[in-house]
Amino acid sequence: MTKPLIPTITAFRTSPDRGRGLARDMRVRWALEEVGQPYDVRLLSFSEMKESAHRRLHPFGQIPTYEEGDLALFESGAIVLHIAERHAGLLSDDANARARAIAWMFAALNTVETPIVERSMATLLERDKSWYGDRLAMLDQRVCARLSELSDRLGDNEWLDGAFSAADLLMVTVLRRLDGSGLVERYPNVSAYVARGEARPAYKRAFDAQLAVFTANASPG
Amino acid sequence: MTKPLIPTITAFRTSPDRGRGLARDMRVRWALEEVGQPYDVRLLSFSEMKESAHRRLHPFGQIPTYEEGDLALFESGAIVLHIAERHAGLLSDDANARARAIAWMFAALNTVETPIVERSMATLLERDKSWYGDRLAMLDQRVCARLSELSDRLGDNEWLDGAFSAADLLMVTVLRRLDGSGLVERYPNVSAYVARGEARPAYKRAFDAQLAVFTANASPG
Numbered sequence: 001m002t003k004p005l006i007p008t009i010t011a012f013r014t015s016p017d018r019g020r021g022l023a024r025d026m027r028v029r030w031a032l033e034e035v036g037q038p039y040d041v042r043l044l045s046f047s048e049m050k051e052s053a054h055r056r057l058h059p060f061g062q063i064p065t066y067e068e069g070d071l072a073l074f075e076s077g078a079i080v081l082h083i084a085e086r087h088a089g090l091l092s093d094d095a096n097a098r099a100r101a102i103a104w105m106f107a108a109l110n111t112v113e114t115p116i117v118e119r120s121m122a123t124l125l126e127r128d129k130s131w132y133g134d135r136l137a138m139l140d141q142r143v144c145a146r147l148s149e150l151s152d153r154l155g156d157n158e159w160l161d162g163a164f165s166a167a168d169l170l171m172v173t174v175l176r177r178l179d180g181s182g183l184v185e186r187y188p189n190v191s192a193y194v195a196r197g198e199a200r201p202a203y204k205r206a207f208d209a210q211l212a213v214f215t216a217n218a219s220p221g
Numbered sequence: 222m223t224k225p226l227i228p229t230i231t232a233f234r235t236s237p238d239r240g241r242g243l244a245r246d247m248r249v250r251w252a253l254e255e256v257g258q259p260y261d262v263r264l265l266s267f268s269e270m271k272e273s274a275h276r277r278l279h280p281f282g283q284i285p286t287y288e289e290g291d292l293a294l295f296e297s298g299a300i301v302l303h304i305a306e307r308h309a310g311l312l313s314d315d316a317n318a319r320a321r322a323i324a325w326m327f328a329a330l331n332t333v334e335t336p337i338v339e340r341s342m343a344t345l346l347e348r349d350k351s352w353y354g355d356r357l358a359m360l361d362q363r364v365c366a367r368l369s370e371l372s373d374r375l376g377d378n379e380w381l382d383g384a385f386s387a388a389d390l391l392m393v394t395v396l397r398r399l400d401g402s403g404l405v406e407r408y409p410n411v412s413a414y415v416a417r418g419e420a421r422p423a424y425k426r427a428f429d430a431q432l433a434v435f436t437a438n439a440s441p442g
Contacts, residue, residue, distance in 0.1 A: 059374035060332050060367065071317045075327035084318050096292045099303050105298035110330050111281050118339050125359070131352035138346070146281065153280035 033202035035087035089094030110158030172197030240435030254423035256308035325388030393418030
């Protein structure tokens, strides 16, 4: 038996969300907490993220990354899948259920998150443009189309497909990016689903860990 | 030995790209051709995609889907990963190389495709808006930031990480969505990379198959 390796992830030293758990390291922290795997964190400033040392780990200069022995990964979805494949608790042992959970992982990041990120980018980059109000209405419509479809499929189920899985973990973090928009609240079963995710002890430990980083490193005032 | 199952995928009866191979069934066809797996195709009209019979397979009413025995999947990335895991040729046998390829699969669909889809949506939905020119310039900048980072990482390599993999298959299909924009051509190594993908015999067979569907079903004139 070789000694188990403690993975190292990267995260923002001062997250732009001010510790609300919306940065993508939250997904990886939550997955590691669900499976009970301890981890180390290396914090990066915005300029360090764009330096060549970090770009060797992440070609697009973002967080999180994941290092474990001689393996280095980037992309939060891939890292969560890697953790889920190597530990019990985030993917079913049944091959078909596992494949369906992976389909929902891709759906969370590609089909549901895409219009949500487009909306976030508009609120960040286009707030001062003359077209902002008109575009935001269009984007809200596109986000709500996805939320409505998700709500229809979810129905009264607790999770997306049977037991809690890595798919729910990603979907909940994606939906949380709409915090403050009031859009998720239009779909009570989706809103309750997000709350169920946030109530998990592993979620809370991950949330507290990322908030502690922000609190320790933010300039006062 | 049980008889191997022939999977069935879904595709547009008349693709909005008029057979240019930009619809997401192309990814699945290409993967199946690379591994030599025959498949059946069920064609759908736009209204059939939104009916409840199809939504049972695909909660968001899109194509492609993938049915194999009692397994039903959606999301092109998940379907390509499923095929790559069950056949030789699209993922390395080395565990670390395999995990890195999966990271690039997520990167193709989440980090590179996201601004490309946002740009495509703008060209489709905002062409008649007063803000279109200003936004297109912003979006071109964001797409080019990603292309530049991809170009830096790719360098003189033939593929993203060692041998051709499911990651290259997805990345090439993502980059092809910029066809006609002139943006990929600003990065000659990225442009050559796309051309290498398109030159693969399996790509050509998949392309011809989807074009034949369009040609057979498009109204004349």
